[in-house]
Amino acid sequence: MLRVFCKTLLITKSKDSKSRHALFLRTIASIESTSGNLGSIDQNDLTISYLMNLCGLPLKAATSMAQKIRIETTERPDSVIELLQTNGFTNTHIANLITSFPRLLFADPIKTLKPKIEFFQSLGFSRSHLALFLSSDQTILRRSLQKKIIPTLNILKTFVHTNENLISALKQSNRILGCSIKRILEPNIATLRRFRVPDSSISRMIIHQPKLLTLSVWRLKDVAAVVNNMGFDPNRCSFIIAIFSISVMSKQKWERKREAFRSFGWSDDEFLLAFKLQPMIMLTSEKKLVKLMDFFVNNLHLKPSDVVRSPSLFLLSLEKRIIPRCSVLQVLMSKGLIEKDVNIFSALICNKQSFEKRFVTRYEGEAPELIKAYEGELGFLGFDSFDTGVEDGERIKQIN
Known part of the structure; x- marks a missing residue:
């Protein structure tokens, strides 16, 4: 019986939460009248109905999630959804959050969720950007505000200085909030300083490429050593860009791209020159590199040795x-x-x-x-x- 009502509710779903909640209650009331009491309703059906009509999940997702959680009373889930909606979360945001973190419905909205939302709002996040930011990674709302989020952001702010820069960094990658301060962030910052990278460059890196600080400690050390041995100047932004270019791909992919340049006659010294002039060149796909070089050589009749000195062409x-x-x-x-x-x-x-x-x-x-x-x-x-x-x-x- 309830499954029939669920399908009907999907078709007639209202736009505002109060109307949808009232519709949900009328559905339950109808079932009570036919079954005698709410306690006789299959609990899975109650959970599925709630996930579909109050959280906006499709039937298949709601049915799958009902195997992981059980809603016995709607008081706590109602409070969670109301808090999210009040702070600008759309049905899509809520559905994304609940899909990836179903137990969010049972979190304490006052003690756990509200302080985190208010903290990020205090940094300067707009309602729409904050809803998108928090719904894109459910682990943010699972982390401790006092023990994890605030201490991590305090470290980052010593480099980026302003809340505006901090927000820019978080929008680039929120993974940094999940890194251990003692095991990842502080050792990686120490590694960069050991290679004489100035704090001003670390600041720019945090704002534009914060993922670098989330690398494993051994990986960052290895890549920084390679870049240093290539002759990059640690005082220039190209040092950080080179680290990023190498760190984001496997050795196999790196070698395939180098081989693509060799196939057009570039020597290892010419490749190194091009990479030092424009380290982002290796972020271009192998297919695009070959296609561009073929055009330069066969259509424009340029010498590969001339192209070496203008590697920005490959971007x-x-x-x-x-x-x-x-x-x-x-x-x-x-x-x-x-x-x-x-x-x-x-x-x-x-x-x-x-x-x-x-x-x-x-x-x-x-x-x-x-x-x-x-x-x-x-x-x-x-x-x-x-x-x-x-x-x-x-x-x-x-x-x-």
Whole structure:
């Protein structure tokens, strides 16, 4: 009988919690009238109904969760849901939380949940951002506020200084809240300082790449040693970026990417030069690296040794940026509006505003098709003859 009512409730589910709760109670009342008393209702059915109608879970998920928890009275779950809704949690947020942490329904809303929500609000989280943040990882609400969350954030704040920076770090990765202060955070900070990384760089790392501090102590030590041996300057941001680039992938994947560069003729020294100029190059997928290098060598007729000195090219989109810009240059060259010795590296790497001012808006009156070329509507056919604009032996300067 209750399963029939559950299906009906799913179809007629109300938007506000009070209406949905009233509907739930009317359902139970209907069952009481047919079965004599609420105690005779199958407890699993009661749990499933509550999870579906008050927590927003679909039937399959509610049925599965009913094997893990049993709702015998709705007083505590009602208080938990009311607290969450009052603080900006949507039905989707609540469903995500309950799905990953079903026992949240039985937490003490006043002593356990409310203080944590109020603490994060005091940092400056907006209601919508806080709801998204807390619902994205149920373990945050399971951690002790006084013993875990506050001490961890106090350590981070000694580096990032402001609540705004602290929130930025947490939005990048909330995993840092689950790390042991004594076993992970403090040893990893000590490792970076041992390699002469200044606190200002550690601060930027926490704001933009806090995951690095969550690495195992031995892993961070090993990677930092490798980066140091490569000749990276610990006073520069590239030192931290290089650590991140190496740490996020397996040795096998790293070697496959190096082999991709070797297949186009790069030596180990050339690879090291490119990586030191732009350590984010190894965050590009192997497939994209090969595709880009093939385009540079076979379509633009660039020498692999020249590409080495502008590795930021591998961070660009072939379809959305490189080909449209090459198409623009192709149109301008074909009309004699620019010389064929234009520096292709400069044209591809410069920012959007600079490229448009130099090559698009300046000539669109004389070459209306430039807009189509720039928007990717014209295919790139190649340059009749091509010169990078760099004399033999001259080092191509990387343009950031």
